[in-house]
Amino acid sequence: MIEAYSLFSGSSGNGTLVRSGGTSILIDAGRSRRAVGCALSAVGQCAADLAGVFITHEHTDHIGALDQLCKHEGVPVHASCGTADALLHHDFVRGNLVRHPVIYTETVGALTVTAFPLPHDSACHVGYIVRDGEGDAICIATDMGHICEALLTGLTGCRGALIEANHDIAMLRCGPYPAYLKARILSPVGHLSNEDCARVAAHAESVGVKFLALGHLSEENNTPKLARDTVSAALGGSDTVLTVCDRCAPTRIM
Ligand SMILES: [Zn+2]
Ligand SMILES: [Zn+2]
Numbered sequence: 001m002i003e004a005y006s007l008f009s010g011s012s013g014n015g016t017l018v019r020s021g022g023t024s025i026l027i028d029a030g031r032s033r034r035a036v037g038c039a040l041s042a043v044g045q046c047a048a049d050l051a052g053v054f055i056t057h058e059h060t061d062h063i064g065a066l067d068q069l070c071k072h073e074g075v076p077v078h079a080s081c082g083t084a085d086a087l088l089h090h091d092f093v094r095g096n097l098v099r100h101p102v103i104y105t106e107t108v109g110a111l112t113v114t115a116f117p118l119p120h121d122s123a124c125h126v127g128y129i130v131r132d133g134e135g136d137a138i139c140i141a142t143d144m145g146h147i148c149e150a151l152l153t154g155l156t157g158c159r160g161a162l163i164e165a166n167h168d169i170a171m172l173r174c175g176p177y178p179a180y181l182k183a184r185i186l187s188p189v190g191h192l193s194n195e196d197c198a199r200v201a202a203h204a205e206s207v208g209v210k211f212l213a214l215g216h217l218s219e220e221n222n223t224p225k226l227a228r229d230t231v232s233a234a235l236g237g238s239d240t241v242l243t244v245c246d247r248c249a250p251t252r253i254m
Contacts, residue, residue, distance in 0.1 A: 001020060001132070001134065001136050002018060002019070002020045002130065002132050002136045002137070002138055002159070002160070002254060003018075003019050003020065003254070004016060004017065004018045004019075004130075004138050004160060004162075004252075004253040004254050005017045005039075005043045005250045005251065005252055005253060006162060006213060006215055006245035006246070006250065006251045006253055007026075007036065007039035007040065007043075007250050008030070008031055008035065008039060008245075008246065008247060008248050008249065008250075009142075009162075009215035009216055009217070009245035009246070009247060009251070010061070010215075010216055010217055010218070010219065010245075010247040011061050011216070011218065011219070012030070012031065012061060012219075012247065012248070013030030013031030013035065013061050013064055013065075014028045014030045014061055014062050014142065014215070014216060015027070015028050015029050015030055015031065015036055015039065015065075016028065016140055016162060016253070017040065017043060017045055018111065018130045018138060018140075019045070019111075020110055020111060020132035020133075020134075020136065021109070021110030021111070021132055021133055021134075022109065022110060023051050023108060023109030023110040023111045024045055024049060024050055024051060025050060025051050025052050025053070025054060025108060025111055025113065025130070026050055026052075026053045026054070026075075027053075027054050027056065027128055027130075027140050028053075028054075028055060028056055028062040028063070029053050029055075029062070029063060029064070029065040029066045029069055030060070030061045030062050030063065030064045030065065031064050031065055032064060032065055032068070033065045033068035033069055033072065035065065036065040036069065039249070039250050042249075042250050043250050047069065047072075047073050047075075048073050050073065050075050051075075051076075051108040051109050051111070052075060052076045052077070052078055052098075052106075052108045053066065053069065053075055053076070053077050053078070054078045054079070054106075054113055054115075054128055055077060055078065055079040055083055055087070056083075056118075056125060056126055056127065056128070056140075056142070056143065057083050057120060057122035057123065057124070057125040057126070057143065058083050058086035058087060058122055058123060059122055059143070062143075063087065063090075066087070066090065066093055067090045067091065067092045067093055068092070070090075070092040070093050070095070070096045071092040074096060075096065076096050076098055076108075077093055077096045077097050077098065078098045078100060078106055078113070079097065079098070079099065079100065080100050080101065080102045080103075080104065080115055080124045080126050081099055081100065081101060081102060081124060082102070082122075082123030082124025083122070083123055083124045083125070083126075084097055084098075084099040084100070085099075085123065086122075086123045086124075100115065102115070102117055102124055102126065103115055103116060103117065103126075110132055110133050111130055111131070111132055112130070112131045112132075113128055113129070113130050113131075114128065114129045114130075114131070114154075115127070115128055116128075116129070116150040116151070116153075116154050117148075117150055118141060118143065118144040118148060118150070118151065119144050119145045119146055119148055119188055119189050120143045120144055120145060120189050120190075120191075121145075121184065121187070121189040121190065122143075125143060125144075127139065127140060127141035127142075127144075127150075127151060127154065128140050128141075129154050129158065135157075136159055137157055137158040137159060137160075138158055138159065138160040138161065138162070138253065138254060139151075139154050139155050139158045139160070139161040139162070139163075139209075140161070140162045141154070141161070141162070141163055141164065142162070142163070142164035142192075142215055142216040143164060143191060143216065144164060144191070144192050145187050145188040145189040145190040145191065145192070146188045146192075146196065147192070147196055147199060147200055151200065152200070152203055155200075155203065155204045155207055155209055156207045156208075157207075157208075158204075158207075158209055159208075159209065159210050159211060159254060160209065160210065160211035160212070160213070160253055160254035161204050161209050161211070161212055161213070162213045162214075162215050162245070162253055163192070163197055163200050163201065163204070163212065163213070163214060163215070164191060164192040164197060164214075164215055164216040165192065165193075165194045165197035165214040165215070165216070165217055165222065165227040165230070165231060165244075166185070166191035166192050166193065166194075166197075166216050166217065166218050166221070166222065167185060167191060167193055167194065167217075167218045167221035167222050168193065168194050168195075168221060168222050168223075168226050168227075168230070169186070169193050169194075169195060171220075171221045171222060171226075172185060172186065172193075172218070172221040175220055175221050176220060177220065177221070185218075185221075191216070191218075194222065194226060194227050194230035194231065195230060197214060197227070197230070197231055198230050198231045198233065198234035199234065201231045201234055201235060201240075201242075202234040202235065202236070204240075205235050205236060205238055205240045206236075209240065210239070210240055210241065210254075211240070211241050211243070211253055211254035212231070212240055212241065212242050212243070213242075213243045213244070213245050213251065213253040213254075214227050214228065214231060214242070214243070214244045214245065215245040216245075217244070217245070217247070219247065224244040227244055228242060228244050241254075
């Protein structure tokens with residue numbers, strides 16, 4: 001059975017640990033190597049025992065610790081082609097890089113990881129579905145400007161999901177961000193609002209997802225309560241467990 005933790009989640013850094021059957025992988029490695037190491041040890045995981053790091057895209061909040069993690073732990077880094085190309089200038093990542101097509105499936109130990117494309121303003125952004133040998137699965141999907149079919153399809157068969165609830169649209173519109181940044185976030189390749197996340201959540205619930213974690217919340221344009229209330233209102237009162245990922249500390253997803 002899969003055990004998954006968000007290590008931290010938001011524009012200051014993202015990382016998710018997934019483990020099952022003695023295999024542990026990381027999806028993204030934002031923040032610093034020290035922050036990743038502290039979060040991993042808080043959930044009983046040694047960085048040296050990671051079987052791989054799967055990168056969603058090259059934005060800093062997803063790769064901040066990657067170079068140092070490669071330098072000190074020599075962990076393999078898996079990425080879709082465009083993202084892999086964007087990582088080539090990181091000296092210590094280069095030698096550990098496993099370059100994949102945009103859509104790919106890779107098995108490391110007891111875990112099988114499948115990438116699917118997500119709409120975001122990076123070279124080649126993907127979400128991941130991680131499955132173990134018993135058929136248990138989790139979907140991890142953040143940084144997307146709109147809801148796409150690949151995500152909705154991918155949720156079927158997952159017991160858990162980490163989905164982006166980046167901003168409340170009204171807070172973002174009235175908030176302190178400059179106009180260009182508001183436009184970027186609201187664009188079809190920006191970030192997912194609470195309202196759109198609620199639509200994804202309702203679909204996830206309908207296809208049997210039992211553990212739903214909300215992540216990548218904006219510090220300025222959202223609150224954990226607003227994200228939770230908006231998504232919770234869209235759920236049909238089933239036994240789906242709703243969690244909001246902490247920005248800086250580990251949160252158990254499933
Ligand atoms: Zn991004
Ligand atoms: Zn991000």
